[in-house]
Amino acid sequence: MLEVLxxxxxxxLMHLYSLVFAALPGxxxxxxxxxxxxxxxxxxxxxxxxxxxxxxxxxxxxxAAVARxxxxxxxxxxxxxxxxYIRTVYRQHGYRPLAAVLGSADLFVQILVFATVxxxxxxxxxxxxxxxxxxxxxxxxxxxxxxxxxxPLLMTGINALSVLTYVENRAKRVQGWALAVLFLVLLYASPxxxxxxxxxxxxxxxxRNLLYRVSGQGVDARFVRSFERIASQH
Amino acid sequence: MICRLPARVxxxxxxxxxxxxxxxxxxxIDPGTGSALLYVVSGIVxxxxxxxxxxxxxxxxxxxxxxxxxxxxxxxxHCEDPRYEITFLPVIDALQERGLDVTLFTMYERDETFxxxxxxxxxxxxxxxxxxxxxxxxxxAVLLVTTTPQLDVMTFRRSRRVRHxxxxxHALGESRYVRPFAYDYFDSxxxxxxxxxxxxxxxxxxxxxxxxxxxxxxxxxxxxxMRRAQVSAPLGPQPVVLVAPSWGPLSMFEAFGTGxxxxxxxxxxxxxxxxxxxxxxxxxxxxxxxALDGVTVDTARxxxxxxxxxxxxxxxxxxxxxxFAFIYGRPVVIIDRxxxxxxxxxxxxxxxxxxxxxxxxxxxxxxxxxxxxxxxHLSRVLEQHSVERVREARDRLIYNFGRGSQVAAQQIEDLYxxxxxxxxxxxxxxxxxxxxxxxxxKAGRRLPSAS
Numbered sequence: 001m002l003e004v005l006x007x008x009x010x011x012x013l014m015h016l017y018s019l020v021f022a023a024l025p026g027x028x029x030x031x032x033x034x035x036x037x038x039x040x041x042x043x044x045x046x047x048x049x050x051x052x053x054x055x056x057x058x059x060x061x062x063x064a065a066v067a068r069x070x071x072x073x074x075x076x077x078x079x080x081x082x083x084x085y086i087r088t089v090y091r092q093h094g095y096r097p098l099a100a101v102l103g104s105a106d107l108f109v110q111i112l113v114f115a116t117v118x119x120x121x122x123x124x125x126x127x128x129x130x131x132x133x134x135x136x137x138x139x140x141x142x143x144x145x146x147x148x149x150x151x152p153l154l155m156t157g158i159n160a161l162s163v164l165t166y167v168e169n170r171a172k173r174v175q176g177w178a179l180a181v182l183f184l185v186l187l188y189a190s191p192x193x194x195x196x197x198x199x200x201x202x203x204x205x206x207x208r209n210l211l212y213r214v215s216g217q218g219v220d221a222r223f224v225r226s227f228e229r230i231a232s233q234h
Numbered sequence: 235m236i237c238r239l240p241a242r243v244x245x246x247x248x249x250x251x252x253x254x255x256x257x258x259x260x261x262x263i264d265p266g267t268g269s270a271l272l273y274v275v276s277g278i279v280x281x282x283x284x285x286x287x288x289x290x291x292x293x294x295x296x297x298x299x300x301x302x303x304x305x306x307x308x309x310x311x312h313c314e315d316p317r318y319e320i321t322f323l324p325v326i327d328a329l330q331e332r333g334l335d336v337t338l339f340t341m342y343e344r345d346e347t348f349x350x351x352x353x354x355x356x357x358x359x360x361x362x363x364x365x366x367x368x369x370x371x372x373x374x375a376v377l378l379v380t381t382t383p384q385l386d387v388m389t390f391r392r393s394r395r396v397r398h399x400x401x402x403x404h405a406l407g408e409s410r411y412v413r414p415f416a417y418d419y420f421d422s423x424x425x426x427x428x429x430x431x432x433x434x435x436x437x438x439x440x441x442x443x444x445x446x447x448x449x450x451x452x453x454x455x456x457x458x459x460m461r462r463a464q465v466s467a468p469l470g471p472q473p474v475v476l477v478a479p480s481w482g483p484l485s486m487f488e489a490f491g492t493g494x495x496x497x498x499x500x501x502x503x504x505x506x507x508x509x510x511x512x513x514x515x516x517x518x519x520x521x522x523x524x525a526l527d528g529v530t531v532d533t534a535r536x537x538x539x540x541x542x543x544x545x546x547x548x549x550x551x552x553x554x555x556x557x558f559a560f561i562y563g564r565p566v567v568i569i570d571r572x573x574x575x576x577x578x579x580x581x582x583x584x585x586x587x588x589x590x591x592x593x594x595x596x597x598x599x600x601x602x603x604x605x606x607x608x609x610x611h612l613s614r615v616l617e618q619h620s621v622e623r624v625r626e627a628r629d630r631l632i633y634n635f636g637r638g639s640q641v642a643a644q645q646i647e648d649l650y651x652x653x654x655x656x657x658x659x660x661x662x663x664x665x666x667x668x669x670x671x672x673x674x675x676k677a678g679r680r681l682p683s684a685s
Binding site for chain 2: 072073075076077080081083084085087088092096097098
């Protein structure tokens with residue numbers, strides 16, 4: 001069953017990544033091709049980000065109202081009574097936790113793309129023994145910081161900064177930072193080629209968030225509009 | 235001896251150890267997608283929790299679901315506790331006079347100490363709590379009348395076979411000191427007064443709920459209390475103080491103990507009437523009150539006898555304050571504790587009690603800090619009392635004072651006929667009408683003409 005799903009959903013994407021990666025100028029070297037590959041994937045995903053932003057803005061007000069009311073009731077009621085009141089709050093706001101999660105298909109698209117990219121890069125033989133700048137071998141951890149790995153730390157720093165620029169809620173910020181630390185632990189000993197991809201990816205997100213903040217409107221929205229304009233001209 | 239490192243150093247060491255021991259991850263997610271994934275996982279966990287918990291309550295409901303023949307009726311009256319019977323009995327009498335039969339479901343047994351019911355009233359005692367509600371939740375009726383709030387919120391759910399749910403006021407309320415969603419899912423409310431009506435409309439606005447039928451009814455049992463007040467013995471020359479607070483954390487006995495009663499008893503005869511719920515919820519305090527010296531303790535089922543003998547009432551937020559002021563026209567002193575609405579509907583409405591503001595001339599709020607001088611306050615309020623002010627407020631704040639049960643019966647009949655007319659329309663349009671009309675006609679009764 002899993003194999004069938006793999007053949008239907010994952011393999012075509014893996015094949016697509018192979019084609020894109022192979023199409024990048026070979027003269028750049030594997031390291032720069034990885035950076036460029038990360039930027040390309042992010043550009044392709046921009047419309048998805050835009051949809052996510054729209055969806056999130058639309059549901060955030062409703063979610064905030066639900067959260068406020070639930071928090072108020074949680075202060076005063078316990079156990080069974082609290083359960084029934086929270087259920088009523090959900091009912092009055094037409095909120096279904098599962099539907100809210102499953103309804104955001106764009107979220108799953110994003111997860112799918114990143115998961116397959118991860119798999120693609122993990123299986124990429126081109127990393128073996130290839131140096132990139134001060135990194136001696138992209139298939140091994142970088143060991144650039146007196147034996148410690150520099151790229152995962154850089155990736156975490158960028159990720160933490162991205163959380164700071166994107167998330168305004170204090171509790172969610174702490175949650176975001178905790179996740180950044182968790183991924184530092186998980187990815188610390190990964191091949192530096194993989195971490196290079198994620199670092200570029202996170203840097204792209206950070207720039208995107210900063211531009212979003214400065215411009216006051218979605219960079220993705222502008223990108224999508226430009227894309228539509230170009231498409232309509234042809 | 236084990237030497238312990240400071241917690242901060244321990245945490246840093248642990249983090250370093252994690253980094254050193256970390257293995258290449260094979261998870262197919264990146265840090266940027268982590269929060270999204272966490273959102274998905276937490277959403278699924280939350281949904282699972284709600285589903286499992288909901289299944290439990292559904293299973294209990296299914297387990298106790300029993301379909302008896304006596305679950306079918308036309309007008310069902312649900313009485314949760316004996317203290318609400320006083321509200322229903324005059325309405326039942328008035329409905330009988332109109333030729334309408336009702337089935338009274340009580341969540342307690344009615345023994346010979348209860349007043350007898352009119353001959354054509356069917357009575358069914360159902361178990362209290364979840365089992366009784368499982369029974370009610372499968373009832374088949376045109377109309378169900380109750381005093382129990384929170385329909386479709388807790389275990390009291392709407393039955394798919396009941397066409398219309400209405401709630402009747404058993405006291406002068408304002409939808410402020412009631413638990414969450416008290417009136418939200420009723421089809422209609424038989425309102426006691428304009429403040430309740432306005433506040434329910436406000437809640438509908440805040441929660442974006444469809445407007446329900448809000449009928450101007452009054453308080454059905456107050457005319458019965460008035461009759462009793464009129465036949466009671468005249469007041470004696472020596473002022474008598476009735477102390478009758480509410481129960482629970484808001485009760486003045488809970489806040490101040492019972493010492494202030496002895497202080498009042500030095501100047502006036504005192505009747506103490508503990509709230510009936512205190513016996514269940516605060517048994518120690520209840521026993522302490524029963525043991526009070528030098529005062530009369532009243533535990534009769536209704537407070538009428540105690541109220542008729544008292545010149546003034548000392549209370550807190552209990553509903554008895556309005557009965558005493560409006561029915562007997564006598565003054566009340568309340569200990570005005572600035573209590574947080576504590577999750578009650580008043581918290582959503584905001585502000586303070588409108589009733590308190592509009593009744594402050596004869597239901598006089600007194601600061602809790604004044605409890606040591608409470609006897610002086612009682613004397614002052616007794617001296618300054620004006621019956622005229624009570625009458626003026628009564629006409630303004632209560633619908634149909636003195637004829638609430640007749641009005642309630644008329645409105646219940648209207649609701650019933652309207653629903654029957656709808657059933658007939660559904661049947662003639664080919665709908666199922668839930669089979670009510672068929673059974674109604676099979677029973678050989680004439681269809682009432684829709685008014």
